[in-house]
């Protein structure tokens with residue numbers, strides 16, 4: 266089958282060879298686990314436990330704090346040590362629940378009991394997804410139950426699984442394609458039960474032929490589910506790019522995927538849906554890639570949410586040299602962190618540890634008007650003009666130039682020979698403009 270794609274984008278070296286061959290290894294936390302209340306988009310979760318409480322594996326320890334929010338379930342059994350604010354990866358403070366792991370893994374009643382999803386209604390399935398605390402695990406963290414709650418009358422004809430994994434270095438979804446393709450197909454069948462008029466498509470970049478093969482085998486006999494190879498190009502996994510590549514439909518910042526008849530779900534999220542609905546197992550674990558040229562043994566670990574990142578680094582053999590930069594996520598859209606003494610969250614797909622040579626830190630110089638950022642932008646924006654308006658704090662010009670359509674993919678920064686920090690300025694300005702609009706609407 267021919268690979269599909271979108272216009273624009275860049276071709277960074279994918280560096281996936283570092284960890285792609287490393288089978289997923291299951292780790293348990295040695296120390297205490299920390300559960301952040303803001304590990305998703307929307308209102309922070311609200312703690313349901315107090316210091317001294319005994320908690321069980323799979324127990325809901327925090328409830329959703331609003332419609333766009335998600336609850337949190339415990340990934341071990343043990344005792345609540347603290348419910349207090351802690352400094353997060355962004356340097357901000359957020360409420361967290363700290364649990365001392367007793368390593369007994371005593372689970373809540375019903376945990377792991379099989380359920381026949383074909384006998385469940387659409388509402389029951391969406392409730393099971395909400396109860397399990399599932400959010401987009403590719404990095405976005407949007408609550409999945411909200412995504413599945415589409416307005417009456419909206420016809421969904423495509424469930425697209427984002428299995429592109431287009432960010433360099435990250436291999437957690439790739440390993441899951443090789444190791445757990447059946448579970449992902451089960452997750453897709455569950456969503457097709459919710460949206461019976463849709464067909465299911467796994468979009469996979471064509472640099473993962475074994476992943477495509479594995480998924481195609483798991484799809485055999487399921488007429489409504491197929492695998493669509495996609496050209497290896499960043500940001501192929503971006504929601505808008507994926508929808509365009511698969512359906513040729515376009516959406517913008519004012520539209521939802523449902524407006525184009527689509528629901529887009531990340532690959533790890535699909536497996537979490539299968540576990541929650543068919544096995545009554547809430548989201549308490551995820552696979553994290555630990556990689557980069559400073560890591561002794563680049564690895565993929567299946568870990569409990571809340572485990573300290575430092576435990577993952579230790580399990581990967583530690584550092585060969587002290588990293589210049591540690592990034593949660595990939596090099597294009599990930600966030601640099603100041604310490605590994607931070608917990609894994611539902612959205613931690615990768616811990617990337619780069620030396621000075623590999624890290625992109627480099628002094629920017631003057632724009633040479635080469636126009637490369639223009640051709641790389643998948644949203645067909647003018648990144649240099651947007652940066653100029655952002656630097657001048659010219660909100661009107663920024664909006665007129667379409668700055669709110671920026672998806673923060675980082676292609677412009679990556680391609681710029683003058684190393685100008687285009688996407689960083691544009692993303693900050695976009696956040697600022699959106700916050701101002703929100704304030705204005707609230708008045």
Ligand code: SF4
Nearest residue numbers: 642671672674675677
């Ligand atoms: S302007 Fe935004 S959407 Fe365009 S390349 Fe830069 S970061 Fe990506």
Ligand code: SF4
Nearest residue numbers: 632633635636638681
């Ligand atoms: S890619 Fe960099 S140097 Fe070239 S036009 Fe854009 S900002 Fe200027």
